[in-house]
Amino acid sequence: xxxxxxxxxxxxxxxxxxxxxxxxxxxxxxxxxxxxxxxxxxxxxxxxxxxxxxxxxxxxxxxxxxxxxxxxxxxxxxxxxxxxxxxxxxxxxxxxxxxxxxxxxxxxxxxxxxxxxxxxxxxxxxxxxxxxxxxxxxxxxxxxxxxxxxxxxxxxxxxxxxxxxxxxxxxxxxxxxxxxxxxxxxxxxxxxxxxxxxxxxxxxxxxxxxxxxxxxxxxxxxxxxxxxxxxxxxxxxxxxxxxxxxxxxxxxxxxxxxxxxxxxxxxxxxxxxxxxxxxxxxxxxxxxxxxxxxxxxxxxxxxxxxxxxxxxxxxxxxxxxxxxxxxxxxxxxxxxxxxxxxxxx
Ligand code: AHR
Numbered sequence: 410x411x412x413x414x415x416x417x418x419x420x421x422x423x424x425x426x427x428x429x430x431x432x433x434x435x436x437x438x439x440x441x442x443x444x445x446x447x448x449x450x451x452x453x454x455x456x457x458x459x460x461x462x463x464x465x466x467x468x469x470x471x472x473x474x475x476x477x478x479x480x481x482x483x484x485x486x487x488x489x490x491x492x493x494x495x496x497x498x499x500x501x502x503x504x505x506x507x508x509x510x511x512x513x514x515x516x517x518x519x520x521x522x523x524x525x526x527x528x529x530x531x532x533x534x535x536x537x538x539x540x541x542x543x544x545x546x547x548x549x550x551x552x553x554x555x556x557x558x559x560x561x562x563x564x565x566x567x568x569x570x571x572x573x574x575x576x577x578x579x580x581x582x583x584x585x586x587x588x589x590x591x592x593x594x595x596x597x598x599x600x601x602x603x604x605x606x607x608x609x610x611x612x613x614x615x616x617x618x619x620x621x622x623x624x625x626x627x628x629x630x631x632x633x634x635x636x637x638x639x640x641x642x643x644x645x646x647x648x649x650x651x652x653x654x655x656x657x658x659x660x661x662x663x664x665x666x667x668x669x670x671x672x673x674x675x676x677x678x679x680x681x682x683x684x685x686x687x688x689x690x691x692x693x694x695x696x697x698x699x700x701x702x703x704x705x706x707x708x709x710x711x712x713x714x715x716x717x718x719x720x721x722x723x724x725x726x727x728x729x730x731x732x733x734x735x736x737x738x739x740x741x742x743x744x745x746x747x748x749x750x751x752x753x754x
Pocket of ligand 1: 475476477478479552553606634659660661662687688708
């Protein structure tokens with residue numbers, strides 16, 4: 410077991426690394442924290458459990474590899490864990506909750522020091538989280554939330570404000586069509602059913618557009634956050650609805666799949682159909698710079714440094730915020746063009 414001093418030193422090193430890496434700046438590379446007391450139920454109690462080499466063992470269960478965002482998120486976690494000197498046990502759930510539950514149980518068996526995961530859906534986690542708590546292993550949520558009433562089951566939730574992302578998409582649309590005299594027909598490609606970003610991005614968007622009678626969602630269906638499903642569902646939207654004015658896609662990948670369907674139908678994306686997406690990954694930004702996507706709401710996948718900091722803080726027994734919100738921006742086509750060359754992911 411590591412001594413508290415050793416953990417404290419490690420935490421200090423990672424903190425310095427994080428600050429010198431430079432969070433913050435335009436269009437969302439930084440983070441803000443909301444302060445509230447942490448549970449920290451097992452602080453300092455289980456460090457170095459499984460590695461046998463003095464390294465902190467972090468078990469991480471990832472949603473899958475469904476999107477460009479996810480790939481960037483996985484890379485960020487792997488790189489940051491290596492920089493922090495942690496032993497990372499990484500598991501890809503292939504978008505299945507049962508695989509995540511299995512992975513978490515396996516991390517418990519292996520006596521990981523900390524377990525982190527990005528829950529594919531919001532519900533159904535209480536039993537396995539209670540098992541981790543009973544084993545004295547702190548859990549950190551990244552990217553997506555759970556709907557557990559018992560918030561003592563996890564230490565903190567690091568990630569975006571998905572409701573706000575939906576609102577940003579809605580606000581831009583309201584502004585674009587504020588003088589519209591005719592109904593504006595909107596189709597929506599939702600993310601994975603039951604996932605926090607799908608629920609919240611829908612709610613935030615609807616909250617903002619609801620007072621504008623002209624803005625009408627005529628179809629809304631899941632595209633599971635993938636390019637292939639985005640294309641498939643957009644094809645069916647185009648067949649079922651004449652004169653679609655706007656596509657709101659919950660991520661870039663579904664938007665990019667939809668663009669293929671729109672072009673195949675002989676229409677011009679970004680002109681015949683106005684397109685709004687969420688994420689701002691390189692491929693999405695490229696399409697925006699080309700004018701095929703009109704507006705992108707950023708969702709920052711680079712959560713690795715914040716996660717490693719939280720792991721160190723929890724293990725050092727420090728009080729950490731219950732919610733760590735990532736700061737993000739938005740991009741019009743012109744803004745995407747201006748920053749595309751420097752976009753890292
Ligand atoms: O949870 C974040 C979402 O998951 C991203 O917006 C999407 O691209 C990913 O699949």
